[in-house]
Amino acid sequence: MKIAMLEPLSVSDEIIVELSKRLKDENHEFVAFDTVTRDVEELKKRAEGADALIIANNPLPGEVIKSLDQLKFISVAFTGIDHIDKAACVEKGVKVSNAAGYSNQSVAELVIGMIISKLRNLVECNTVVRQGKTKDGLVGFELAGKTVGIVGTGAIGLKTAELLKAFGCNLLGYDTVEKEEAKSLGIQYVGLEELLKESDIVTLHVPLIDETIGLINKDNLKLMKPNALLINCARGPVIDIEATAQALKEKKLAGAAIDVFEIEPPLPVDHVLFGADNALLTPHVAFATKESMVKRAQITFNNIYSWLEGNQINKML
The missing domain is CATH 3.40.50.720 (NAD(P)-binding Rossmann-like Domain)
Structure with a gap:
């Protein structure tokens, strides 16, 4: 052959x-x-x-x-x-x-890195130090005790949950099938609307299928807390990019960390997310170690x- x-x-x-x-x-x-x-x-x-x-x-x-x-x-x-x-x-x-x-471990570790980067303003801290400035305005938050909603409890979602549990997070989960393994990690299954409403951080781990295209859209973004973070290391079309960018710009969402987009990087210079300074963007690198x-x-x-x-x-x- x-x-x-x-x-x-x-x-x-x-x-x-x-x-x-x-x-x-x-x-x-x-x-x-x-x-x-x-x-x-x-x-x-x-x-x-x-x-x-x-x-x-x-x-x-x-x-x-x-x-x-x-x-x-x-x-x-x-x-x-x-x-x-x-x-x-x-x-x-x-x-x-x-x-x-x-890439289960690699993706899960990047998710944790993204969350901590956003909670502790790491990108901004790096910038102010290089500018000779101080921590003024950059006091962050601990991950411990935060409620994290995991959308999709497949292998990567469960690995992410395992790491989040070690940080002392409260875990909510949403999936079409509830897994005993997830429950043993402390994940409480709820509906998507409840997960979005209750979570301080929402991380996406679903495959790209017809049912997940635009899963996070203009309407359900409104359900999220204004101080919440959205993490997407799944597939770009799982979120409505335009609606997400708008929510970020209007500060209806505290921040986002996004590794996947509607197209593969390099992104065009006028990409809608470039106007959202509270978004941490990476070039589809979650799997790459x-x-x-x-x-x-x-x-x-x-x-x-x-x-x-x-x-x-x-x-x-």
């Missing part, structure tokens, strides 16, 4: 050589590309003749998928698969697996080996 890795996985060449060694030992053909492309014709060329593909988080259009007569499987080095044309995969009978769990990148590569290649053995794991399609 031919396996093509269409883009780099942000690990060393040595790791890729080690992980792909079994493919070569079993007489499979393995090709790897060390640059990213979004050019459809170039993607077709790279994937030509492949039985299985490895991709990360760059788009794989349906035009490419439909052009590959031998394609049977895609191993995605990412948690979400909304950057793949799923309809084309279903039409062609192509199976898809993701890299479930690779040295440790998580190695885990991601390992899971992605394990998906390939399991599929070759007739046992698809981390199945998404």
Whole structure:
């Protein structure tokens, strides 16, 4: 079989050589590309003749998928698969697996960092020190004792809850399915409206599906406390960006920390959130640590080996 890795996985060449060694030992053909492309014709060329593909988080259009007569499987080095044309995969009978769990710790840790940064005004403190000023106006808040609403109690939501519990937070949760593991961490499940009303901090950990697009919108932003913080390290379209920016500018929301947007960074210079000085913005970096990148590569290649053995794991399609 031919396996093509269409883009780099942000690990060393040595790791890729080690992980792909079994493919070569079993007489499979393995090709790897060390640059990213979004050019459809170039993607077709790279994937030509492949039985299985490895991709990360760059788009794989349906035009490419439909052009590959031998394609049977895609191993995605990412948690979400909304950057793949799923309809084309279903039409062609192509199976898809993701890299479930690779960034749970990384994302949860960034969420904690974002919350503390906002509560303790770390960005602003750095600025005033460099300007020769003092802490005047920058007295912050403790995380201990705060009520944190966790929207989405999957693996990342639960890891975040575990860290928040260590800080002494009160935990509320919202999800379509209540989990005993969540309850054992002290999460009290409530409806979304109650969670938004009662939380000092709301952190989002839901997948991007039809039901979660615009989950946090103009109407339910009004339910949040004016001194509350909103954290989004899930998917950009889960929140209404325009409405969120407006709430921040009008100080109807004390602050936000956002790692994901309606498009991938770089953002346009006139992006609506740039006008909200109480928003902490990061360039989709929550998943990106040295440790998580190695885990991601390992899971992605394990998906390939399991599929070759007739046992698809981390199945998404």
